[in-house]
Amino acid sequence: MRSSRIAGFGPALICLAVWLSLHPAARAEQELRIGLPVELSGRFVAFGAQIKRGVETAVEVWKKVRGDKVAGRDIVVIEHDTQSNNGTTVSVMGQLINSDKADILIGPGGSDSGTAAVPPWKQAADRPVWIVPGVSSTVVEKQIAKDPYFFHTFPWTYHYHETIVSGLKQALGTDKKVAIVFSDGAYGRAHIEYARKYLKDAGYNIVDEELIREGAPDFLPSLRS
Template sequence: MIRVRTTVVRALVVAVLIVPALAPGARAAEDEIRIGSVWGLTGPTAGTSQEGRRGMELAQDLINKKGVLGRKIRVIFEDDKADPAVGVSATEKLITQDKVHAFVGGYGSTVCNAMLGAFQKYTPRPLAVLTGCGATTIEQRFGKEPGYLFVHPWEYYYQTTVRDFLASLSPRPQSVFIAHEDRLYGTSHAKMAEEYLKEAGFKVVAKESFKSGSPDLTALLTRAKSMNPDVFYWIAYGADAVLVTKQGKELNFAPRMYASTVALGTQEYRDAVGTDNAEAMVGVTVWEPISTFPASRAWPDLFPSTRDWVREYTARYKREPHYFAVMGYVALVATAKAIEAAGGTDREKMALALERLDTMSPMGPLRFTPSKFAKNHAFKQMFIFQWQKGEKVLVFPKDVATGALRHPFPAWSPR
Protein backbone atom coordinates (compact mmCIF):
# COMPACT_ATOMS: atom_id res chain seq x y z
CA MET A 1 0.00 0.00 0.00
CA ILE A 2 2.84 2.33 0.89
CA ARG A 3 4.58 1.50 -2.39
CA VAL A 4 1.44 2.30 -4.35
CA ARG A 5 0.99 5.59 -2.58
CA THR A 6 4.67 6.45 -3.13
CA THR A 7 4.33 5.68 -6.83
CA VAL A 8 1.22 7.82 -7.09
CA VAL A 9 2.89 10.70 -5.26
CA ARG A 10 5.95 10.46 -7.52
CA ALA A 11 3.71 10.47 -10.60
CA LEU A 12 1.87 13.52 -9.35
CA VAL A 13 5.14 15.32 -8.65
CA VAL A 14 6.40 14.53 -12.17
CA ALA A 15 3.10 15.72 -13.65
CA VAL A 16 3.28 18.96 -11.68
CA LEU A 17 6.83 19.53 -12.91
CA ILE A 18 5.96 18.74 -16.55
CA VAL A 19 2.78 20.80 -16.83
CA PRO A 20 4.43 24.19 -16.20
CA ALA A 21 7.06 23.30 -18.80
CA LEU A 22 4.38 22.61 -21.41
CA ALA A 23 1.85 25.20 -20.38
CA PRO A 24 3.39 28.39 -21.85
CA GLY A 25 3.36 27.03 -25.42
CA ALA A 26 -0.10 25.61 -25.01
CA ARG A 27 -1.34 28.82 -23.46
CA ALA A 28 0.25 30.90 -26.23
CA ALA A 29 -1.58 28.89 -28.88
CA GLU A 30 -4.80 29.11 -26.92
CA ASP A 31 -4.43 32.83 -26.29
CA GLU A 32 -4.19 33.73 -29.99
CA ILE A 33 -6.93 33.90 -32.60
CA ARG A 34 -5.62 32.28 -35.77
CA ILE A 35 -6.81 33.53 -39.17
CA GLY A 36 -5.98 31.63 -42.36
CA SER A 37 -5.28 33.68 -45.47
CA VAL A 38 -4.48 32.18 -48.88
CA TRP A 39 -3.15 34.48 -51.61
CA GLY A 40 -1.21 34.13 -54.87
CA LEU A 41 1.87 35.74 -53.35
CA THR A 42 4.06 34.52 -56.21
CA GLY A 43 3.16 33.94 -59.85
CA PRO A 44 0.84 35.92 -62.13
CA THR A 45 -1.38 37.26 -59.33
CA ALA A 46 1.47 38.34 -57.03
CA GLY A 47 1.13 42.11 -57.45
CA THR A 48 -2.50 42.31 -56.37
CA SER A 49 -2.13 39.53 -53.78
CA GLN A 50 0.76 41.31 -52.09
CA GLU A 51 -1.46 44.40 -51.85
CA GLY A 52 -4.06 42.33 -50.02
CA ARG A 53 -1.44 40.91 -47.70
CA ARG A 54 -0.10 44.36 -46.85
CA GLY A 55 -3.59 45.57 -45.98
CA MET A 56 -4.17 42.60 -43.69
CA GLU A 57 -0.79 43.00 -41.99
CA LEU A 58 -1.61 46.63 -41.25
CA ALA A 59 -4.99 45.59 -39.82
CA GLN A 60 -3.39 42.86 -37.71
CA ASP A 61 -0.93 45.29 -36.14
CA LEU A 62 -3.57 47.93 -35.37
CA ILE A 63 -6.05 45.37 -33.99
CA ASN A 64 -3.37 43.91 -31.73
CA LYS A 65 -2.69 47.25 -30.04
CA LYS A 66 -5.81 46.54 -27.97
CA GLY A 67 -6.34 42.89 -28.81
CA VAL A 68 -9.60 41.00 -29.22
CA LEU A 69 -11.19 39.74 -26.00
CA GLY A 70 -7.76 39.82 -24.39
CA ARG A 71 -6.17 37.82 -27.22
CA LYS A 72 -3.96 38.63 -30.19
CA ILE A 73 -4.88 38.04 -33.83
CA ARG A 74 -2.33 36.03 -35.82
CA VAL A 75 -2.80 35.84 -39.57
CA ILE A 76 -1.17 32.77 -41.13
CA PHE A 77 -0.48 33.55 -44.79
CA GLU A 78 -0.12 30.82 -47.40
CA ASP A 79 0.95 31.19 -51.04
CA ASP A 80 -1.31 29.47 -53.58
CA LYS A 81 0.94 30.50 -56.53
CA ALA A 82 -2.31 31.12 -58.49
CA ASP A 83 -2.67 27.33 -58.70
CA PRO A 84 -5.96 25.82 -57.42
CA ALA A 85 -4.29 22.55 -56.38
CA VAL A 86 -1.72 24.44 -54.31
CA GLY A 87 -4.55 26.54 -52.88
CA VAL A 88 -6.43 23.43 -51.76
CA SER A 89 -3.31 22.03 -50.07
CA ALA A 90 -2.74 25.33 -48.28
CA THR A 91 -6.38 25.43 -47.19
CA GLU A 92 -6.28 21.91 -45.76
CA LYS A 93 -3.04 22.65 -43.94
CA LEU A 94 -4.58 25.73 -42.31
CA ILE A 95 -7.63 23.72 -41.21
CA THR A 96 -5.97 20.52 -40.01
CA GLN A 97 -2.57 21.68 -38.75
CA ASP A 98 -2.92 25.34 -37.85
CA LYS A 99 -6.53 24.92 -36.74
CA VAL A 100 -7.49 28.43 -37.80
CA HIS A 101 -10.66 30.00 -36.43
CA ALA A 102 -11.62 31.66 -39.73
CA PHE A 103 -10.41 32.41 -43.25
CA VAL A 104 -10.04 35.98 -44.50
CA GLY A 105 -8.82 37.39 -47.81
CA GLY A 106 -7.75 35.74 -51.05
CA TYR A 107 -7.48 36.69 -54.71
CA GLY A 108 -8.58 34.85 -57.85
CA SER A 109 -11.88 33.11 -58.56
CA THR A 110 -10.25 29.90 -59.83
CA VAL A 111 -8.40 29.32 -56.56
CA CYS A 112 -11.33 30.56 -54.46
CA ASN A 113 -13.69 28.09 -56.11
CA ALA A 114 -11.30 25.22 -55.39
CA MET A 115 -10.78 26.39 -51.80
CA LEU A 116 -14.51 26.54 -51.07
CA GLY A 117 -14.86 23.09 -52.61
CA ALA A 118 -12.27 21.84 -50.13
CA PHE A 119 -14.24 23.42 -47.26
CA GLN A 120 -17.12 21.06 -48.00
CA LYS A 121 -15.21 18.10 -46.55
CA TYR A 122 -15.20 19.57 -43.06
CA THR A 123 -17.83 19.77 -40.34
CA PRO A 124 -18.33 22.45 -39.32
CA ARG A 125 -17.15 24.25 -42.42
CA PRO A 126 -14.76 27.14 -41.81
CA LEU A 127 -16.13 30.64 -41.50
CA ALA A 128 -14.79 32.75 -44.38
CA VAL A 129 -14.76 36.45 -45.21
CA LEU A 130 -13.67 36.31 -48.84
CA THR A 131 -12.12 39.15 -50.84
CA GLY A 132 -11.19 37.44 -54.10
CA CYS A 133 -14.24 35.52 -55.29
CA GLY A 134 -15.86 37.52 -58.07
CA ALA A 135 -17.18 34.86 -60.43
CA THR A 136 -20.94 34.37 -60.49
CA THR A 137 -20.30 30.62 -60.67
CA ILE A 138 -19.05 30.86 -57.09
CA GLU A 139 -22.00 33.00 -56.07
CA GLN A 140 -24.43 30.42 -57.47
CA ARG A 141 -22.57 27.44 -56.00
CA PHE A 142 -21.72 28.74 -52.53
CA GLY A 143 -23.62 32.00 -52.04
CA LYS A 144 -26.36 30.59 -49.81
CA GLU A 145 -23.89 28.79 -47.53
CA PRO A 146 -24.14 30.23 -43.99
CA GLY A 147 -20.81 31.50 -42.76
CA TYR A 148 -19.48 32.48 -46.20
CA LEU A 149 -19.39 36.27 -46.55
CA PHE A 150 -18.32 37.81 -49.85
CA VAL A 151 -16.67 41.22 -49.98
CA HIS A 152 -15.72 41.72 -53.64
CA PRO A 153 -18.29 42.78 -56.28
CA TRP A 154 -19.56 39.99 -58.52
CA GLU A 155 -18.62 39.97 -62.20
CA TYR A 156 -21.99 41.35 -63.33
CA TYR A 157 -21.19 44.56 -61.42
CA TYR A 158 -17.94 44.72 -63.41
CA GLN A 159 -19.42 44.06 -66.80
CA THR A 160 -22.48 46.29 -66.49
CA THR A 161 -20.12 49.09 -65.44
CA VAL A 162 -17.90 48.49 -68.50
CA ARG A 163 -20.96 48.33 -70.77
CA ASP A 164 -22.44 51.55 -69.38
CA PHE A 165 -19.09 53.31 -69.62
CA LEU A 166 -18.59 52.38 -73.29
CA ALA A 167 -22.19 53.34 -74.08
CA SER A 168 -21.62 56.78 -72.54
CA LEU A 169 -18.76 57.68 -74.89
CA SER A 170 -19.09 60.09 -77.78
CA PRO A 171 -18.40 58.99 -80.40
CA ARG A 172 -19.62 55.62 -79.19
CA PRO A 173 -17.30 52.68 -80.03
CA GLN A 174 -18.82 50.06 -82.31
CA SER A 175 -16.58 46.98 -82.05
CA VAL A 176 -14.88 45.16 -79.18
CA PHE A 177 -12.26 42.38 -79.17
CA ILE A 178 -12.40 40.39 -75.88
CA ALA A 179 -9.29 38.50 -74.74
CA HIS A 180 -9.36 36.55 -71.49
CA GLU A 181 -7.32 34.17 -69.38
CA ASP A 182 -8.60 30.63 -69.81
CA ARG A 183 -9.62 29.66 -66.27
CA LEU A 184 -12.75 30.38 -64.23
CA TYR A 185 -12.10 34.07 -63.65
CA GLY A 186 -11.45 35.01 -67.26
CA THR A 187 -13.90 32.61 -68.87
CA SER A 188 -16.81 33.58 -66.64
CA HIS A 189 -16.15 37.32 -66.96
CA ALA A 190 -15.70 37.13 -70.74
CA LYS A 191 -18.95 35.25 -71.23
CA MET A 192 -20.85 37.87 -69.26
CA ALA A 193 -19.04 40.75 -70.96
CA GLU A 194 -19.95 39.41 -74.39
CA GLU A 195 -23.58 38.99 -73.36
CA TYR A 196 -23.94 42.51 -71.95
CA LEU A 197 -22.04 44.19 -74.79
CA LYS A 198 -24.08 42.48 -77.49
CA GLU A 199 -27.33 43.35 -75.71
CA ALA A 200 -26.22 47.00 -75.74
CA GLY A 201 -25.59 46.92 -79.49
CA PHE A 202 -21.81 46.54 -79.57
CA LYS A 203 -20.24 44.17 -82.08
CA VAL A 204 -17.97 41.63 -80.38
CA VAL A 205 -15.58 40.81 -83.24
CA ALA A 206 -13.88 37.99 -81.32
CA LYS A 207 -13.59 36.40 -77.90
CA GLU A 208 -10.29 34.56 -77.46
CA SER A 209 -8.67 32.87 -74.48
CA PHE A 210 -5.02 32.60 -73.48
CA LYS A 211 -3.11 31.04 -70.61
CA SER A 212 -2.40 33.48 -67.79
CA GLY A 213 1.33 33.92 -67.32
CA SER A 214 2.09 33.11 -70.96
CA PRO A 215 5.48 34.50 -72.06
CA ASP A 216 4.22 35.58 -75.48
CA LEU A 217 0.86 36.96 -76.65
CA THR A 218 2.09 38.19 -80.03
CA ALA A 219 -0.16 35.85 -82.05
CA LEU A 220 -3.31 36.92 -80.19
CA LEU A 221 -2.46 40.61 -80.43
CA THR A 222 -1.64 40.28 -84.13
CA ARG A 223 -5.06 38.74 -84.79
CA ALA A 224 -6.72 41.47 -82.77
CA LYS A 225 -4.85 44.16 -84.71
CA SER A 226 -5.97 42.64 -88.02
CA MET A 227 -9.62 43.01 -86.94
CA ASN A 228 -9.16 46.71 -86.14
CA PRO A 229 -11.53 46.84 -83.12
CA ASP A 230 -12.46 50.12 -81.50
CA VAL A 231 -11.83 48.58 -78.08
CA PHE A 232 -9.36 45.87 -77.06
CA TYR A 233 -10.71 44.55 -73.75
CA TRP A 234 -8.70 41.95 -71.88
CA ILE A 235 -9.61 40.13 -68.69
CA ALA A 236 -6.60 38.69 -66.89
CA TYR A 237 -4.03 39.23 -64.14
CA GLY A 238 -1.12 41.59 -63.48
CA ALA A 239 1.66 39.86 -65.41
CA ASP A 240 -0.66 39.56 -68.40
CA ALA A 241 -1.42 43.30 -68.31
CA VAL A 242 2.28 44.08 -68.50
CA LEU A 243 2.77 41.72 -71.46
CA VAL A 244 -0.23 43.06 -73.39
CA THR A 245 1.07 46.60 -72.98
CA LYS A 246 4.66 45.85 -73.99
CA GLN A 247 3.80 43.62 -76.94
CA GLY A 248 0.93 45.84 -78.05
CA LYS A 249 3.47 48.64 -78.34
CA GLU A 250 5.96 46.41 -80.20
CA LEU A 251 3.24 45.56 -82.74
CA ASN A 252 2.08 49.19 -82.92
CA PHE A 253 -1.42 47.96 -82.11
CA ALA A 254 -3.33 51.12 -81.18
CA PRO A 255 -7.11 50.62 -80.99
CA ARG A 256 -9.20 53.60 -79.97
CA MET A 257 -9.18 52.18 -76.43
CA TYR A 258 -7.27 49.63 -74.36
CA ALA A 259 -9.40 48.49 -71.42
CA SER A 260 -8.85 45.84 -68.78
CA THR A 261 -9.87 44.81 -65.28
CA VAL A 262 -8.46 45.35 -61.80
CA ALA A 263 -4.85 44.18 -62.31
CA LEU A 264 -4.22 47.22 -64.48
CA GLY A 265 -4.53 49.45 -61.43
CA THR A 266 -1.49 48.33 -59.43
CA GLN A 267 1.66 50.35 -58.91
CA GLU A 268 3.59 47.28 -60.11
CA TYR A 269 1.87 47.54 -63.49
CA ARG A 270 2.72 51.23 -63.91
CA ASP A 271 6.32 50.69 -62.82
CA ALA A 272 6.77 47.63 -65.05
CA VAL A 273 5.58 49.29 -68.25
CA GLY A 274 6.58 52.87 -67.45
CA THR A 275 4.45 55.95 -66.99
CA ASP A 276 4.44 56.80 -70.71
CA ASN A 277 3.28 53.34 -71.77
CA ALA A 278 0.57 53.19 -69.11
CA GLU A 279 -0.83 56.49 -70.37
CA ALA A 280 -4.55 56.34 -71.33
CA MET A 281 -4.97 52.69 -70.31
CA VAL A 282 -8.46 52.16 -68.86
CA GLY A 283 -9.36 49.81 -66.01
CA VAL A 284 -12.13 48.89 -63.60
CA THR A 285 -11.87 49.49 -59.87
CA VAL A 286 -13.89 49.12 -56.68
CA TRP A 287 -12.12 51.89 -54.77
CA GLU A 288 -9.35 54.44 -55.16
CA PRO A 289 -7.24 56.34 -52.60
CA ILE A 290 -8.90 59.58 -53.66
CA SER A 291 -12.22 58.38 -52.18
CA THR A 292 -13.64 60.59 -49.41
CA PHE A 293 -15.44 58.29 -46.97
CA PRO A 294 -15.64 59.55 -43.36
CA ALA A 295 -14.52 57.64 -40.28
CA SER A 296 -16.74 55.07 -38.59
CA ARG A 297 -18.59 56.49 -35.61
CA ALA A 298 -18.34 53.17 -33.79
CA TRP A 299 -14.66 52.33 -34.44
CA PRO A 300 -12.78 55.42 -35.69
CA ASP A 301 -9.48 53.96 -34.47
CA LEU A 302 -9.70 50.96 -36.83
CA PHE A 303 -12.02 52.42 -39.46
CA PRO A 304 -10.70 55.98 -39.90
CA SER A 305 -11.60 58.19 -42.85
CA THR A 306 -10.27 57.13 -46.23
CA ARG A 307 -7.82 60.03 -46.18
CA ASP A 308 -6.41 59.07 -42.78
CA TRP A 309 -6.25 55.38 -43.68
CA VAL A 310 -4.39 56.10 -46.93
CA ARG A 311 -1.97 58.29 -44.98
CA GLU A 312 -1.32 55.44 -42.51
CA TYR A 313 -0.83 52.88 -45.27
CA THR A 314 1.40 55.15 -47.34
CA ALA A 315 3.57 56.05 -44.35
CA ARG A 316 4.11 52.38 -43.57
CA TYR A 317 4.66 50.98 -47.06
CA LYS A 318 5.89 54.05 -48.97
CA ARG A 319 3.35 53.42 -51.73
CA GLU A 320 -0.29 54.14 -52.49
CA PRO A 321 -2.73 51.30 -51.80
CA HIS A 322 -4.57 49.30 -54.45
CA TYR A 323 -8.18 48.51 -53.58
CA PHE A 324 -7.24 44.95 -52.59
CA ALA A 325 -5.15 46.48 -49.79
CA VAL A 326 -8.11 48.31 -48.27
CA MET A 327 -10.37 45.32 -48.95
CA GLY A 328 -8.05 42.95 -47.07
CA TYR A 329 -7.79 45.47 -44.25
CA VAL A 330 -11.54 45.97 -43.94
CA ALA A 331 -12.24 42.22 -44.10
CA LEU A 332 -9.86 41.44 -41.22
CA VAL A 333 -11.09 44.30 -39.01
CA ALA A 334 -14.69 43.22 -39.66
CA THR A 335 -13.80 39.67 -38.62
CA ALA A 336 -12.10 40.89 -35.44
CA LYS A 337 -15.12 43.01 -34.52
CA ALA A 338 -17.41 40.04 -35.17
CA ILE A 339 -15.33 37.90 -32.80
CA GLU A 340 -15.69 40.60 -30.14
CA ALA A 341 -19.45 40.80 -30.64
CA ALA A 342 -19.74 37.01 -30.60
CA GLY A 343 -17.76 36.77 -27.37
CA GLY A 344 -15.43 34.20 -28.94
CA THR A 345 -14.81 32.12 -32.04
CA ASP A 346 -18.03 30.14 -32.23
CA ARG A 347 -18.72 29.91 -35.97
CA GLU A 348 -22.47 30.57 -35.87
CA LYS A 349 -22.15 33.51 -33.48
CA MET A 350 -19.34 35.03 -35.57
CA ALA A 351 -21.38 34.68 -38.76
CA LEU A 352 -24.39 36.32 -37.14
CA ALA A 353 -22.24 39.19 -35.86
CA LEU A 354 -20.83 39.76 -39.35
CA GLU A 355 -24.33 39.76 -40.84
CA ARG A 356 -25.30 42.50 -38.36
CA LEU A 357 -22.39 44.81 -39.21
CA ASP A 358 -23.47 48.23 -40.40
CA THR A 359 -20.76 50.86 -40.28
CA MET A 360 -18.62 53.17 -42.35
CA SER A 361 -15.16 51.94 -43.35
CA PRO A 362 -12.24 53.41 -45.33
CA MET A 363 -13.67 51.53 -48.31
CA GLY A 364 -17.17 52.91 -47.88
CA PRO A 365 -20.35 51.72 -46.13
CA LEU A 366 -19.82 48.16 -44.85
CA ARG A 367 -22.93 46.06 -44.69
CA PHE A 368 -23.62 42.50 -45.83
CA THR A 369 -26.82 42.27 -47.86
CA PRO A 370 -28.17 39.79 -50.41
CA SER A 371 -27.00 39.87 -54.02
CA LYS A 372 -28.53 37.88 -56.91
CA PHE A 373 -27.62 34.49 -55.46
CA ALA A 374 -25.64 35.15 -52.27
CA LYS A 375 -26.98 35.68 -48.78
CA ASN A 376 -24.15 37.93 -47.59
CA HIS A 377 -22.40 40.30 -49.97
CA ALA A 378 -20.74 43.64 -49.16
CA PHE A 379 -19.42 46.03 -51.79
CA LYS A 380 -21.32 46.45 -55.04
CA GLN A 381 -20.01 49.72 -56.50
CA MET A 382 -17.59 49.79 -59.46
CA PHE A 383 -15.79 52.67 -61.17
CA ILE A 384 -13.72 53.25 -64.31
CA PHE A 385 -10.25 54.79 -64.01
CA GLN A 386 -7.63 55.84 -66.53
CA TRP A 387 -3.88 56.23 -66.15
CA GLN A 388 -2.93 59.85 -66.85
CA LYS A 389 0.62 61.12 -66.30
CA GLY A 390 1.39 58.31 -63.88
CA GLU A 391 -1.73 58.79 -61.76
CA LYS A 392 -5.14 57.13 -61.79
CA VAL A 393 -8.06 59.39 -62.61
CA LEU A 394 -11.67 58.34 -62.05
CA VAL A 395 -13.58 58.95 -65.29
CA PHE A 396 -16.89 57.09 -64.75
CA PRO A 397 -19.58 57.39 -63.42
CA LYS A 398 -19.65 61.12 -63.96
CA ASP A 399 -20.89 61.89 -60.45
CA VAL A 400 -17.62 60.57 -58.95
CA ALA A 401 -15.26 61.51 -61.80
CA THR A 402 -12.09 63.34 -60.81
CA GLY A 403 -11.09 64.13 -64.39
CA ALA A 404 -12.02 63.79 -68.05
CA LEU A 405 -11.32 60.70 -70.15
CA ARG A 406 -8.42 60.97 -72.58
CA HIS A 407 -9.82 59.45 -75.76
CA PRO A 408 -8.96 58.05 -78.27
CA PHE A 409 -5.85 56.11 -77.23
CA PRO A 410 -2.76 58.11 -78.30
CA ALA A 411 -0.29 56.73 -80.83
CA TRP A 412 2.59 54.63 -79.51
CA SER A 413 5.24 56.23 -81.72
CA PRO A 414 6.22 59.28 -79.62
CA ARG A 415 6.59 57.24 -76.44
Protein backbone atom coordinates in the same frame (compact mmCIF):
# COMPACT_ATOMS: atom_id res chain seq x y z
CA MET B 1 -9.37 49.75 -53.60
CA ARG B 2 -6.91 48.89 -50.86
CA SER B 3 -8.66 51.12 -48.31
CA SER B 4 -12.05 49.58 -49.10
CA ARG B 5 -10.68 46.09 -48.61
CA ILE B 6 -9.10 47.00 -45.28
CA ALA B 7 -12.34 48.60 -44.13
CA GLY B 8 -14.10 45.28 -44.69
CA PHE B 9 -11.86 43.43 -42.24
CA GLY B 10 -12.72 45.57 -39.20
CA PRO B 11 -16.47 44.78 -39.16
CA ALA B 12 -15.71 41.13 -39.86
CA LEU B 13 -13.40 40.96 -36.84
CA ILE B 14 -16.04 42.70 -34.71
CA CYS B 15 -18.65 40.12 -35.82
CA LEU B 16 -16.22 37.36 -34.99
CA ALA B 17 -15.60 38.87 -31.55
CA VAL B 18 -19.34 38.82 -30.86
CA TRP B 19 -19.56 35.20 -32.04
CA LEU B 20 -16.69 34.23 -29.76
CA SER B 21 -18.25 36.00 -26.78
CA LEU B 22 -21.39 33.88 -27.19
CA HIS B 23 -19.57 30.55 -27.41
CA PRO B 24 -17.98 29.40 -24.14
CA ALA B 25 -16.03 26.63 -25.88
CA ALA B 26 -14.46 29.15 -28.20
CA ARG B 27 -13.59 31.44 -25.27
CA ALA B 28 -11.67 28.59 -23.68
CA GLU B 29 -9.10 28.83 -26.46
CA GLN B 30 -6.15 31.14 -25.93
CA GLU B 31 -5.73 32.38 -29.51
CA LEU B 32 -7.76 33.83 -32.32
CA ARG B 33 -6.11 32.20 -35.33
CA ILE B 34 -6.42 34.07 -38.63
CA GLY B 35 -5.31 32.00 -41.62
CA LEU B 36 -4.14 33.60 -44.84
CA PRO B 37 -4.27 31.29 -47.90
CA VAL B 38 -2.71 33.91 -50.16
CA GLU B 39 -0.65 34.18 -53.34
CA LEU B 40 2.78 35.32 -52.14
CA SER B 41 4.49 34.04 -55.29
CA GLY B 42 3.47 33.25 -58.86
CA ARG B 43 1.29 35.20 -61.26
CA PHE B 44 -1.30 36.35 -58.69
CA VAL B 45 1.27 37.67 -56.21
CA ALA B 46 -0.07 41.23 -56.57
CA PHE B 47 -3.42 40.05 -55.17
CA GLY B 48 -1.92 38.02 -52.34
CA ALA B 49 0.54 40.72 -51.29
CA GLN B 50 -2.28 43.25 -51.13
CA ILE B 51 -4.40 40.97 -48.94
CA LYS B 52 -1.46 40.35 -46.62
CA ARG B 53 -0.84 44.09 -46.26
CA GLY B 54 -4.54 44.68 -45.62
CA VAL B 55 -4.71 42.08 -42.86
CA GLU B 56 -1.52 43.37 -41.24
CA THR B 57 -2.93 46.91 -41.28
CA ALA B 58 -6.31 45.78 -39.92
CA VAL B 59 -4.67 43.89 -37.05
CA GLU B 60 -2.40 46.84 -36.30
CA VAL B 61 -5.37 49.24 -36.17
CA TRP B 62 -7.40 46.80 -34.06
CA LYS B 63 -4.61 46.57 -31.49
CA LYS B 64 -4.22 50.35 -31.33
CA VAL B 65 -7.95 50.97 -30.94
CA ARG B 66 -9.22 47.90 -29.05
CA GLY B 67 -6.14 46.30 -27.53
CA ASP B 68 -4.11 43.17 -28.22
CA LYS B 69 -6.95 40.67 -27.80
CA VAL B 70 -10.27 39.74 -29.40
CA ALA B 71 -12.79 38.41 -26.85
CA GLY B 72 -9.88 37.71 -24.53
CA ARG B 73 -7.85 35.83 -27.12
CA ASP B 74 -4.46 36.74 -28.58
CA ILE B 75 -4.44 37.45 -32.31
CA VAL B 76 -2.26 35.06 -34.31
CA VAL B 77 -1.87 35.43 -38.09
CA ILE B 78 -0.81 32.29 -40.01
CA GLU B 79 0.35 32.75 -43.61
CA HIS B 80 0.65 30.05 -46.25
CA ASP B 81 1.70 30.76 -49.83
CA THR B 82 -0.62 29.18 -52.40
CA GLN B 83 2.02 29.93 -55.06
CA SER B 84 -0.83 30.97 -57.39
CA ASN B 85 -1.33 27.25 -58.00
CA ASN B 86 -4.70 25.51 -57.72
CA GLY B 87 -3.33 22.27 -56.32
CA THR B 88 -1.27 24.11 -53.73
CA THR B 89 -4.32 26.19 -52.82
CA VAL B 90 -6.30 23.04 -52.00
CA SER B 91 -3.43 21.78 -49.83
CA VAL B 92 -3.03 25.12 -48.06
CA MET B 93 -6.75 25.34 -47.30
CA GLY B 94 -6.68 21.85 -45.82
CA GLN B 95 -3.67 22.69 -43.68
CA LEU B 96 -5.18 25.92 -42.35
CA ILE B 97 -8.51 24.26 -41.54
CA ASN B 98 -7.40 20.87 -40.25
CA SER B 99 -3.87 21.38 -38.87
CA ASP B 100 -3.59 25.06 -37.99
CA LYS B 101 -7.20 25.18 -36.75
CA ALA B 102 -7.80 28.68 -38.12
CA ASP B 103 -10.88 30.44 -36.74
CA ILE B 104 -11.09 32.74 -39.73
CA LEU B 105 -9.66 32.60 -43.25
CA ILE B 106 -8.87 35.66 -45.40
CA GLY B 107 -7.92 35.08 -49.05
CA PRO B 108 -7.04 34.09 -51.69
CA GLY B 109 -7.30 36.87 -54.26
CA GLY B 110 -7.30 35.31 -57.74
CA SER B 111 -10.43 33.78 -59.24
CA ASP B 112 -8.74 30.49 -60.13
CA SER B 113 -7.32 30.16 -56.62
CA GLY B 114 -10.64 31.09 -55.07
CA THR B 115 -12.50 28.50 -57.11
CA ALA B 116 -9.98 25.81 -56.09
CA ALA B 117 -10.34 26.79 -52.43
CA VAL B 118 -14.08 26.14 -52.27
CA PRO B 119 -14.21 22.29 -52.06
CA PRO B 120 -11.87 21.85 -49.05
CA TRP B 121 -13.74 24.59 -47.19
CA LYS B 122 -17.19 23.17 -47.99
CA GLN B 123 -16.12 19.68 -46.98
CA ALA B 124 -14.91 20.75 -43.54
CA ALA B 125 -17.40 19.72 -40.87
CA ASP B 126 -16.42 22.61 -38.59
CA ARG B 127 -15.40 25.15 -41.19
CA PRO B 128 -14.08 28.57 -40.18
CA VAL B 129 -15.44 31.96 -41.16
CA TRP B 130 -14.09 32.79 -44.63
CA ILE B 131 -13.56 36.35 -45.91
CA VAL B 132 -12.62 36.68 -49.58
CA PRO B 133 -11.39 40.19 -50.54
CA GLY B 134 -10.91 39.20 -54.18
CA VAL B 135 -12.17 36.51 -56.60
CA SER B 136 -14.75 37.74 -59.10
CA SER B 137 -15.75 34.34 -60.52
CA THR B 138 -19.47 33.63 -60.27
CA VAL B 139 -18.60 29.93 -59.96
CA VAL B 140 -17.73 30.73 -56.35
CA GLU B 141 -20.84 32.89 -55.94
CA LYS B 142 -23.13 30.10 -57.13
CA GLN B 143 -21.53 27.53 -54.85
CA ILE B 144 -21.24 29.32 -51.52
CA ALA B 145 -22.40 32.97 -51.63
CA LYS B 146 -25.39 32.20 -49.39
CA ASP B 147 -23.36 30.34 -46.78
CA PRO B 148 -23.57 32.33 -43.50
CA TYR B 149 -19.87 31.72 -42.83
CA PHE B 150 -18.77 33.17 -46.19
CA PHE B 151 -18.12 36.90 -46.73
CA HIS B 152 -17.22 38.30 -50.16
CA THR B 153 -15.94 41.90 -50.27
CA PHE B 154 -15.17 42.26 -53.98
CA PRO B 155 -17.18 42.77 -57.21
CA TRP B 156 -18.54 39.68 -58.95
CA THR B 157 -17.97 39.18 -62.67
CA TYR B 158 -21.16 40.87 -63.83
CA HIS B 159 -20.33 44.01 -61.84
CA TYR B 160 -17.21 44.39 -63.99
CA HIS B 161 -19.04 44.22 -67.29
CA GLU B 162 -21.95 46.36 -66.23
CA THR B 163 -19.46 49.10 -65.34
CA ILE B 164 -17.25 48.57 -68.41
CA VAL B 165 -20.14 48.77 -70.84
CA SER B 166 -21.54 51.83 -69.10
CA GLY B 167 -18.17 53.53 -69.54
CA LEU B 168 -17.94 52.50 -73.19
CA LYS B 169 -21.38 53.92 -73.91
CA GLN B 170 -20.43 57.24 -72.38
CA ALA B 171 -17.06 57.45 -74.13
CA LEU B 172 -17.78 55.92 -77.55
CA GLY B 173 -21.51 55.58 -77.89
CA THR B 174 -23.08 52.35 -79.11
CA ASP B 175 -23.37 50.56 -82.47
CA LYS B 176 -19.63 49.80 -82.50
CA LYS B 177 -17.70 46.67 -83.45
CA VAL B 178 -16.08 44.78 -80.58
CA ALA B 179 -13.57 41.91 -80.43
CA ILE B 180 -13.18 39.93 -77.19
CA VAL B 181 -9.92 38.30 -76.07
CA PHE B 182 -10.31 35.92 -73.10
CA SER B 183 -8.27 33.24 -71.35
CA ASP B 184 -9.11 29.54 -71.09
CA GLY B 185 -9.03 29.43 -67.27
CA ALA B 186 -11.80 29.82 -64.70
CA TYR B 187 -11.42 33.60 -64.76
CA GLY B 188 -11.74 34.02 -68.51
CA ARG B 189 -14.53 31.49 -68.92
CA ALA B 190 -16.49 33.06 -66.07
CA HIS B 191 -16.26 36.48 -67.73
CA ILE B 192 -17.01 35.67 -71.36
CA GLU B 193 -20.76 35.06 -71.01
CA TYR B 194 -21.28 38.29 -69.10
CA ALA B 195 -19.12 40.22 -71.56
CA ARG B 196 -21.28 38.97 -74.43
CA LYS B 197 -24.52 39.71 -72.60
CA TYR B 198 -23.78 43.28 -71.55
CA LEU B 199 -22.17 44.23 -74.87
CA LYS B 200 -25.05 42.82 -76.93
CA ASP B 201 -27.69 44.33 -74.66
CA ALA B 202 -26.05 47.73 -75.11
CA GLY B 203 -26.11 47.44 -78.91
CA TYR B 204 -22.49 46.52 -79.63
CA ASN B 205 -21.63 44.15 -82.49
CA ILE B 206 -19.24 41.38 -81.40
CA VAL B 207 -17.26 40.60 -84.56
CA ASP B 208 -14.64 38.22 -83.13
CA GLU B 209 -13.64 36.22 -80.06
CA GLU B 210 -10.12 34.96 -79.41
CA LEU B 211 -9.36 32.29 -76.81
CA ILE B 212 -5.81 32.43 -75.43
CA ARG B 213 -3.88 30.15 -73.11
CA GLU B 214 -4.12 31.22 -69.49
CA GLY B 215 -0.88 32.79 -68.35
CA ALA B 216 0.24 33.57 -71.90
CA PRO B 217 2.93 36.29 -71.72
CA ASP B 218 1.99 37.97 -75.00
CA PHE B 219 -1.47 38.91 -76.32
CA LEU B 220 -0.08 40.65 -79.41
CA PRO B 221 -0.65 37.79 -81.89
CA SER B 222 -4.32 37.63 -80.90
CA LEU B 223 -4.70 41.40 -81.14
CA ARG B 224 -3.10 41.47 -84.59
CA SER B 225 -5.36 38.74 -85.92
